[in-house]
Amino acid sequence: MKQTTLLWLRLDLRLADHPALAAAVKRGGPVVPVFIWSPEEDGDWPPGGASMWWLHHSLTALDKSLWQLGSRLVIRCGPALETLRVLVQETGATAVFWNRRYEPAVMERDREVQEALVRDGLGAESFNAALLHEPWMIQNQRGKPFQVFTPYWKHCLAKPAPAEPLPAPKILPAPPRWPKSLALGELELEPKLHWADGLGAAWQPGEAGATANLGRFLTTAFDDYTDHRNRPDVVGTSRLSPYLHFGEISPRQVWHGLRRLASKRCLPVEQWRGSQFLAEIGWREFAHHLLFHFPHTPTEPLRADFKKFVWNQDAAWLHAWQQGRTGFPIVDAGMRELWTTGWMHNRVRMIVASFLVKDLLLPWQEGARWFWNTLVDADLAQNTLGWQWSAGCGADAAPYFRVFNPTSQGEKFDPHGDYVRKWCPELGKLSDKWLHRPHAAPAASMRAAGVELGHNYPHPVVSHAFAREMALESYARIKGSAAGNCPSTLSMRVMMPRASPSD
Ligand SMILES: Cc1cc2nc3c(=O)[nH]c(=O)nc-3n(C[C@H](O)[C@H](O)[C@H](O)COP(=O)(O)OP(=O)(O)OC[C@H]3O[C@@H](n4cnc5c(N)ncnc54)[C@H](O)[C@@H]3O)c2cc1C
Incomplete structure (x- = not known):
């Protein structure tokens, strides 16, 4: 008698290179794909608004692909364990398979689910579908987790290459009777406001969109990646982040896509394996390694001395930033790019994060939370790494005393102003010379461009030069070298002079 398997889908919304699906198919019996909506089981980090929008469209795409294989997606609301047990009863399944997630609360929940299902006498197996290397399999010579990226990635690259991706099944055996499913709309994942229109214009969630994006990137942008990756005014990066987060494509598929391109072009192995692009996939792995070993870091600094940092609490500044x-x-x-499209270029993420933390002295956790709610690629591991890196309090972080100057960063990485003109059209007529520093532009240039500070574009909320000094003093204070010399950051807005032309 052929045994039925429940395939519990989570952040692995694809059919190709899907180890849990392949294992379920291998059992030879019917496979029942199920998605369980249980955001309360994600601990403090249930999906934000932009992620929910993506999830809605990704599940739609997955269901469509499943129908083409003679299958379908069964949608239920949680709790996960209870729901799986009910589905086991309804389908007579003898095993439940899923691919692993790595968020601390979810890992805990999964452990409990697995133990309970095994106690019920069921097969309950999980697989790695999201990472090249399991976080617990990589350790330094002292048997400890890595905290610096370069040796971490060198260590990973010395390991055997990841296995070839698994093919998608051609057909999925259906159960004799399908269990009932909620309609996707009943989950109410889509926002009620029209806020998401920009997301729809920018993205095609789902496996087909992921594959198309990887293909486009490899054929048109990979060669120039090293030169263009810091330029928000060109499409120089892969834009694979939401697809990787939702598991619509796997890092193994990316790795082998790159390997095939390299072999077609006769590139030496060290050239593509040592490429900057693959190193970014390495940063993604590193982020998961860190989150696994330091599960408190989504809310607390990895470097304990930063717990003493006195942050500003200024709702008006936070609002202006958001x-x-x-x-x-x-x-x-x-x-504005983030709000409209749910995504922001990496260089600009670093600039806005530095600005929040070092110019406004607002807590990095506030920035991480806002990103969490607005990014379509919001990922607990990568968001935590990005914010702790920017705040200087994480592993291999930018030193706190390196404070990005937002004006010169803009001039350097958006040299012709195309990016700023696109998202701040009210500045569009300013010449390149003043575009990144309107507060310093001569009155005649501002008049000619139709820009009036305080009316159609804001005055700078801070003087960067002054804010930089304040940030450095606050930092010195936690280092203990200037205790007592620094004014409380809480009074910073009162003291803050207007921006100067050097800002
Ligand atoms: C403050 C801050 C917050 C961030 N939050 C997130 C987040 O929530 N989710 C997220 O996916 N990325 C996050 N990043 C990392 C990075 O900005 C995005 O992964 C990248 O911009 C996605 O664009 P891309 O797919 O075109 O990247 P590419 O340059 O094409 O890189 C390919 C892939 O490598 C990974 N990657 C690239 N850069 C990084 C990095 N610095 N750290 C970790 N992984 C990386 C991503 O999965 C990306 O899709 C954050 C960075 C910062 C500074």
Whole structure:
């Protein structure tokens, strides 16, 4: 008698290179794909608004692909364990398979689910579908987790290459009777406001979109990646992050896609394996390694001395940052790109994060939370790494005393202003010379461009030069070298002079 398997789908919303699906098919019996909506089981980090939008469309695409294989997606609401047990009863399944997730609360939940299902006498097996290397399999010579990227990635690259991706099944055996499913709309994942229109224009969630994006990147952008990856004004990166987060493509598929391209072009192995692009996939792995070994880091600094840091608490500044109305064009462009498309270029993420943490002295956790709710690629491991890196309090982080100057960063990485003009159209007529520093532009240039600070574009919320000094003093204070010399950051807004032309 052929045994039925429940395939519990989570952040692995694809059919190709899907180890849990392949294992379920191998059992030879019917396979029942199920998605369980149980955001409360994600601990403090249930999916944010942009992630929910993506999830809705990704599940739609997956269901369509499943129908083409003679199958379908069964949708239920959690709790996960109870729901799986009910589905086991309804289908007579003898095993439940899933691919692993790595968020601390979810790992805990999964452990409990697995133990309970095994106690019920069922097969309950999990697989790795999201990472090249399991976080617990990589350790330094002292048997400890890595905290510096370069030796971490060198260590990973010395390991055997990841196995070839698994093919998608051609057909999925259906159960004699399908269990009932909720309609996807009943989960109410899509926002009620029209806020998501920009997301729909920018993205095609699902496996087909992921594969198309990888193909486009490899054929048109990979060669120039090293030169273009820091330029928000060109499409120089892969834009694979949401697809990787939702598991619509696997890092193994990316690895082998790159390997095939290299072999077609007769590139030496060290050239593509040592490429900057693959190193970014390595940063993704590193982020998961860190989250697994330091599960408190989504809310607490990895470097304990930063717990003493006195942050500013200024709701008006936070709001200005969130809305893209700080008066610093590259920061505002980035925050508006995020709001409209659910994504922001990596260089600009670093600039806006540095600005929040070092110019406004607002807690990095506030920035991480805003990103969490607005990014379509919001990922607990990568978001935590990005924010702790920017705040200087994480592993292999940018030193706190390196404070990005938002004006010169804009001039360097958006040299013709195309990016700022796209997202801050009110500045569009300013010449390249003043575009990134409207507060310093001569009155005649501002008049000619139709820009009036305080009316159609904000005055800078801070003087960067002054804010930088304040940040360095606050930092010195936690280092203990300038205790007592630094004014409380809480009074910073009162003291803050207007921006100067050097900002
Ligand atoms: C403050 C801050 C917050 C961030 N939050 C997230 C997040 O929630 N989710 C997320 O996926 N990325 C996050 N990143 C990392 C990075 O900005 C994005 O992964 C990248 O911009 C995605 O664009 P891409 O797919 O075109 O990247 P590419 O340059 O084409 O890189 C390929 C893949 O490598 C991974 N990657 C690239 N850069 C990094 C990096 N610095 N750290 C970790 N992985 C990386 C991503 O999965 C990416 O899709 C954050 C960075 C910062 C500074």
